[in-house]
Amino acid sequence: MMSHLLSCMIWLPVLGAIMCLIASTADNPLYPRAIAVITAILGVLLCIPLYTHFDFHSGNMQFLENAHWIPAYNINYNLGVDGLSAPLIMLTSLTTLIVVLAACSSIHKKVGQYMAAFLVMQTMVIGVFSSLDAILFYVFWEGMLIPMYLSIGIWGGEKRGYASIKFFLYTFFGSALMLAVLLYLGLASNSFMIKDFYALHMTMPVQIWVFIGFLLAFMVKVPMWPTHTWLPDAHTEAPAGGSVVLAALMLKLGTYGFLRFSLPIVPDASNKLASFMIALSIISIIYIALVAIVQKDMKRLIAYSSIAHMAFVTLASFAIYFIMRNANDFSLAMLALQGAMVQMIAHAFSSGAMFVGSGILFDRLHTHAMKKFGGVAFKMPIFSAFFMLFALSNVGLPGTSGFVGEFMILLSLFKANLGVLMLAALAVILSAAYTLWMYRQVFFGKMNPDLETVKDVNLIEGINLCILGLMVIGIGVYPQFLLKMFDATAANLLHLSLATKL
């Protein structure tokens, strides 16, 4: 099985999804629920061999699979993972489990279809992370939009039509240019293997064009300022599961793209445009955090906070050039890059977890408006305690997952550029301001009369919160178990990203 582990992880959920759809013809929603939960649990179990059989000392691709697909154009079904993608795949499986569990108590309409959509989503996301072939990557990348679009369009809120179209157009617009770039690179290197792209030598103007093509695709996904306005709308209208997947997985695709494509394929352009990218990241960190402060809708606030946190990943990805330029310190650059990787994972357990929380609240009060809450802590003490933990992770308190990446990134920046460090560190204040403000409005204060009949979390919700809570504390207290996966890959990636290809 080890030789086809990745294929198992990709296609198992599709099998589950088909069974869910078949089972959904019965009136009893129990069957699709059970099938989905079992599939998701199997998905998580498959992560165990992925971790135990992973060679931590190798920065190369592992668990390789290769099959012909379109031999005429040299396009192959090529799979493999390294220290960057393997943790993201594990994150995908875990997130799907959480989404499926959350759906068990919150979705009553078209249960089978809902479960199937998110299982297919799991397939697509794992496919993106494990593709070594650019065309295969692109197929999964676009394929992912369909279940997401459906989930917003069918199970979404009042303005779901607007939000789903905006989401689709924004992200599709970016991807179209990426396809052009991938085709160009494929023709130039006579292969669609991503690792063959790494060996290409290009002049600076060509590199810049390639960089821009990738940039538009990835910056929409992250999203970076100013292409971020689709995300708050998509989040507000999406069902809880959709929001969790958006925050925990979909945004990671953008930063994954930067690390997998932009930096190693066009290192010179990345180096040249590093200042520009860092400026955009800093704007995202400060501007978006400020915008978050004045939000009145809980989900919108979390969405903005999510953008601000993801900006740390793009900041660190491009800060490596500043670090090498001004401090010439490979170790600090490694620290920044690993910080970015941790931040990608950790972000899922702060933003993602808060979206799970807002879903739980929505099931009870059917609103996201913060002024409709107040005093939730009286009625739901267990839930409030968990949400506090997630909020603290969002604030970046040491001992939680949110601290690790930001701390590593900030540590690496002092010599690279003190101004950038100071501006990025402002997030420490701003994230506390909007997160605590939200917590205060929702959980503290006088109790809203609507809450009178509300009950605390049920068993399934409790299990879900426990999984998330354990991850938040686990990563915060001992991040090394993640970092040891990143280490060799980060070194490999850094060498590629620093070598000139002119």
Place this chain on the structure above:
Amino acid sequence: MTYALYILLFPLFAGSLVGIFGKPLRALPSQLLTTLGVAISFILSAILFYQFIFLNHAPINQVLYSWAVADQLHLNIGFMIDRLSVMMALVVTFVSLLVHIYSFGYMYDDPSKQRFFSYISLFTFMMLALIFANNFLLLFFGWEGVGLMSYLLIGFWFQKDSANAASMKAFLVNRIADFLFLVGIAGVFAYTHSLEFSQAFIAAPSLAQTSITLFGHPASVLTVLCLLIFCGAMGKSAQMPLHVWLPESMEGPTPISALIHAATMVTAGIYLVARLSPMYQLSPTALSVVMIIGATSALFMGILGLVQTDIKRVVAYSTLSQLGYMMAGAGASAYAASIFHLFTHACFKALLFLAAGSVIIALHHEQDMRKMGGLARKLPITYITFLCGALALIALPPTSGFYSKDSIIDAVQQLNAVGSSYTYWCLTLGVFITALYTFRCFFLVFHTPTRVDDPAHVHETSSTMWIPLIILAIPSLALGYLLFKPLIIDSPSWFGNSIVANHAALQTAAAMALDSLSHLPFWLMLAGVFTAWLCYVRFPKLPTWFATRLSLIYIVLVDKYGFDRLNDFVFVKGTRKLSQFFFAIVDVKVIDEGAVHGSGKLIAYLSQWARKLQSGYLYQYVLVMILGLLVLLFWQI
């Protein structure tokens, strides 16, 4: 090493257990469990204290585990167990234990006792983590952890909006400080490639020689780092202008004010500067800044204590002022005296807060001194113990406060550095102010004709509350006399080489007490007490007379120098305005309506135009085809 680990783990374990299973565990077992956890920590701390101070154990500086590794860089969690941390741990667990016991009585009728006890146990854990850290990472964990517990405890009664506002303010002001602290830590890391204190100490001399350019000016790296780290200390130890959160933190239950906002957490900043004394000692600029800010806080925060009417706020402003003394002492390189004052202050200020809490409970949660008075007979134990605390606070020889505070003033007097004479005068005048506000409060509460609504029902509080008072009263009086020789005179002192030693005083405790009679601070202190008696007992109309005559000064004082007003205007309102602009104008109008919908409209417009091409008329299509063919033909030719 294992002892230290257990000292941390017991409160953590008890606190988490009660936090998670508090409901099914019920109130009393939860309270006993957490108290037991802290009691074990206290006993273990006492054993460690004995081993390190009397058996001369060598300091332990050990890595516990690798938190994160990137390339050659190791971010480790580790412990530093030496004389300084052991003494601090003893003080923290001692006060924490007493506060646990006291809270049995204070929180008697509160429905969420479990949550309260869980919080204070977890607080103790965080504080101990901060103390035992051998590196900035664990220190920062404890640092933020105590801040979190402080936030949760100030907002303990979360149905109260004022409590929620106060807790958020406390967290945010501390975060502003931590933002610069974090930059400082990044700086230390950038230059030493390590977060461990010992590495920073080794690198300190060379960093003092290295210079970086800031805003176009060259500056010594060490000074910059020390100042950045000091910003963190200013937040936690509530030094001006970051003091604004501490008075409002009084919204929390009173035992918290004693434990967190007097004895332990707020002194973390002083501990930090003392812990990093090998760095600070090499940067005279940083030391002067520390000293001047400390002195300013000592005097000007004390003055604010004069116009407060809430008994807890008086004690809170007094804490601000005493923290200023400690900070000034540290800035004057008198780290030993500063930590000495930290110890004595922990005892007498915890005592004052708990005694104030006893008054508040006896009066059914009344905190306004204008509604007190004449309580000496009603609350005899509280009265006596409060008096002990007050005498120690005003530094009457030979109470504990006298030895520690005079050691600081002596050290400043003998110093010849930038700002040392300013500091000396601030601290000396501060003695007068301290005596004045302390005895103003004392007279208003315990003497003067009673203004209590229902005097007949006032009686002494329960034994779990007054026993801790008596236990704290003893060290408040005697600790100074006992510790003066081993901490200040002896060489090497009990601190060993855990901090930079600086021998200022060279006389015995008894001689020091006698000698003080000829010193200015002593007479200023007496003058302060006398003035308080004159104004509040003998001629109670005097204060109002002053307030009307000097109305301008009075208004400035009541307005707390306008810090809150300024913060509210600039930071709170300013930030919201800016945020609103970004959201409503840039996000919604420019990006969404302008760019996104605009491009949508553009495409719609273009499609309208393009649609005309698809008219459906066959003759038009044929015409275009023929034209195309013609063009192609001519092209070929």
